[in-house]
Amino acid sequence: MLRYIVLRLLLLIPVLLGVSLIVFVLLHLGNGDPALDYLRLSQIPPTDVALAEARHALGLDRPLVEQYVSWLWNAVHLDFGTSYITGRPVLDDVLYYLPATLQLGGLALLVTLLMSIPLGLAAARWKGRWPDQVVRFITFIGVSMPNFWLAFLLIALLSLWLGWLPPMGRGGPQHLVMPVLAIALMSMSINARLLRASLLDVRQQRHVFYARARGLNERRVWRDHILRNAWMPLVTATGMHVGELLGGALVIETIFAWPGIGRFAVSAVLNRDFPVMQCFTLLLTTLLVLCNLVVDICYAWLDPRTRLSGVMA
Amino acid sequence: MSSVNTVLAGKKGGLRVGYVLVALLLIFALFGAWIAPYDATLVNLDDRLLPASTSHWLGTDHLGRDVLSRLIVGTQWSLGSVVLVLGLVLILGVTIGGIAGIVGGKVDMFLMRLCDMFLTFPTLVLAFFLIALLGTGLTNVIIAIALSHWAWYARMVRGMVLAQRNRDYVLASRLSGASRLTRLRQHVMPNVVGQLLVLASMDIGHMMLHVSGLSFLGLGVSPPTPEWGVMINDSKEFIWTHPQLLLWPGLMIFISVMAFNLLGDALRDRLDPSVLAEIKE
Numbered sequence: 001m002l003r004y005i006v007l008r009l010l011l012l013i014p015v016l017l018g019v020s021l022i023v024f025v026l027l028h029l030g031n032g033d034p035a036l037d038y039l040r041l042s043q044i045p046p047t048d049v050a051l052a053e054a055r056h057a058l059g060l061d062r063p064l065v066e067q068y069v070s071w072l073w074n075a076v077h078l079d080f081g082t083s084y085i086t087g088r089p090v091l092d093d094v095l096y097y098l099p100a101t102l103q104l105g106g107l108a109l110l111v112t113l114l115m116s117i118p119l120g121l122a123a124a125r126w127k128g129r130w131p132d133q134v135v136r137f138i139t140f141i142g143v144s145m146p147n148f149w150l151a152f153l154l155i156a157l158l159s160l161w162l163g164w165l166p167p168m169g170r171g172g173p174q175h176l177v178m179p180v181l182a183i184a185l186m187s188m189s190i191n192a193r194l195l196r197a198s199l200l201d202v203r204q205q206r207h208v209f210y211a212r213a214r215g216l217n218e219r220r221v222w223r224d225h226i227l228r229n230a231w232m233p234l235v236t237a238t239g240m241h242v243g244e245l246l247g248g249a250l251v252i253e254t255i256f257a258w259p260g261i262g263r264f265a266v267s268a269v270l271n272r273d274f275p276v277m278q279c280f281t282l283l284l285t286t287l288l289v290l291c292n293l294v295v296d297i298c299y300a301w302l303d304p305r306t307r308l309s310g311v312m313a
Numbered sequence: 314m315s316s317v318n319t320v321l322a323g324k325k326g327g328l329r330v331g332y333v334l335v336a337l338l339l340i341f342a343l344f345g346a347w348i349a350p351y352d353a354t355l356v357n358l359d360d361r362l363l364p365a366s367t368s369h370w371l372g373t374d375h376l377g378r379d380v381l382s383r384l385i386v387g388t389q390w391s392l393g394s395v396v397l398v399l400g401l402v403l404i405l406g407v408t409i410g411g412i413a414g415i416v417g418g419k420v421d422m423f424l425m426r427l428c429d430m431f432l433t434f435p436t437l438v439l440a441f442f443l444i445a446l447l448g449t450g451l452t453n454v455i456i457a458i459a460l461s462h463w464a465w466y467a468r469m470v471r472g473m474v475l476a477q478r479n480r481d482y483v484l485a486s487r488l489s490g491a492s493r494l495t496r497l498r499q500h501v502m503p504n505v506v507g508q509l510l511v512l513a514s515m516d517i518g519h520m521m522l523h524v525s526g527l528s529f530l531g532l533g534v535s536p537p538t539p540e541w542g543v544m545i546n547d548s549k550e551f552i553w554t555h556p557q558l559l560l561w562p563g564l565m566i567f568i569s570v571m572a573f574n575l576l577g578d579a580l581r582d583r584l585d586p587s588v589l590a591e592i593k594e
Binding site: 015018019021022023026027029140143144145146147148149152153155156160242243244246247248250251254255265266268269270272273274277280281284285288289 | 426430431435441443444445448518530549552553559560567571574
């Protein structure tokens with residue numbers, strides 16, 4: 001197990017190198033001129049002299065490979081440059097806004113798991129009866145609902161009409177309910193459907209039939225023989241949901257005036273503030289890669305077969 | 314509940330509802346300008362924020378524009394952008410995945426590592442980054458979303474090509490002397506494209522949510538255009554006084570995504586025997 005974890009950690013290095021290379025290459029394939037954007041955002045008139053100076057200051061006059069290496073070197077030392085707009089170090093700003101977003105995303109992940117497991121179980125356990133129908137109805141709505149629209153519906157219902165919850169801002173737990181629900185519903189629905197399908201699939205396999213034939217009670221059959229095999233796809237899917245939940249948090253927090261990184265990133269996109277975008281993209285991607293690593297390790301722990309094949313491959 | 318269940322569970326029912334809704338959306342998209350009772354972009358400040366009435370079925374927005382007309386005309390923007398995204402993704406996916414699967418070797422290795430890299434990014438974060446590079450606007454949003462989705466398709470296509478290559482009928486045509494190109498064109502690619510379209514139909518709804526989400530954030534279509542995501546963004550400050558302005562465009566997105574999901578689910582059930590076996594249970 002330890003060996004597997006160490007190997008997986010080593011494999012992170014080429015992945016993150018590749019990601020940084022793509023970010024760098026895309027940046028230089030882009031149709032804009034960073035020096036021009038820099039001058040615009042610093043409100044310096046773009047004369048030829050100013051442009052040349054900006055290019056030199058930003059290191060744009062050096063060969064590409066050299067630029068990449070020095071950029072990467074700085075990034076590894078957590079130096080992502082300064083924002084074109086504020087002039088402050090990018091990392092400070094990003095780290096200032098990020099925790100609030102992670103709080104939303106993390107809670108949404110928790111809610112996704114806590115809600116999808118009982119729902120999926122109930123649907124499979126009472127297949128075709130009313131719990132199944134209710135779950136299928138909810139999840140069917142859930143996979144088609146735009147999260148930002150759901151957020152507004154929740155505000156209209158719970159704040160405007162019933163007055164139960166504050167419509168925006170960050171404070172107590174009551175501020176978390178609506179944003180987290182809006183972010184989590186889609187992933188929750190997908191997971192519940194997946195678990196239901198997986199349970200129904202495992203339920204008819206031979207080892208379950210054999211367990212019943214041995215006279216085990218229904219509870220044990222479900223717990224030890226069906227559920228233990230059926231939730232593996234859920235673990236894989238959870239890794240994929242992390243990215244979606246993060247994206248959801250970025251959109252939803254702008255609605256609830258949640259002080260996260262979403263608004264900051266959108267303004268960086270609109271202003272073409274490249275250092276901010278680089279740092280934002282690299283940091284969130286690294287975060288996702290780490291989450292997926294944790295998921296894979298959980299998977300290997302739950303299913304010893306992957307430990308062997310994973311290392312071989 | 315039971316009627317809902319027959320619609321949702323019955324494969325035929327779901328397919329039928331999906332077809333009807335998608336057909337309706339297509340009609341709106343193609344002939345929206347003629348169907349709409351008013352000019353969707355006509356500003357009339359005397360008629361601001363009117364409630365629903367016989368002359369304006371869904372009322373008017375903060376610039377006095379007829380909401381119903383904007384919803385109908387908006388279909389072409391919302392649906393059209395998704396179609397373009399899908400087209401781009403399929404072209405990229407089939408080309409890159411096809412080359413990887415057919416050529417194999419080092420090219421395959423390189424292209425698949427490239428896919429892995431693209432799949433590493435959180436989709437929306439990559440889309441943000443690409444829009445920052447390309448600039449805002451609908452075209453760029455379409456390109457950004459396509460570039461953040463293609464890798465998954467390329468991998469699927471590669472897998473399908475590899476699976477098809479060793480099928481008996483492909484080997485038979487090889488034995489009968491068909492050239493490599495003929496085999497690809499007549500036997501491998503038609504099957505791959507068929508399977509791919511089913512997969513794509515399941516993904517349209519998801520892409521629609523991404524496009525409308527980015528429009529909602531103000532990164533896509535610019536305001537006078539009646540795209541649904543932008544309409545929601547446009548009227549968000551009226552949530553306290555006129556929440557219905559947010560209700561209708563969102564409902565349109567919701568219904569469209571639902572229609573595509575119904576269609577996609579039904580198509581998958583019909584075409585994929587492994588899934589069919591599971592549902593029969």
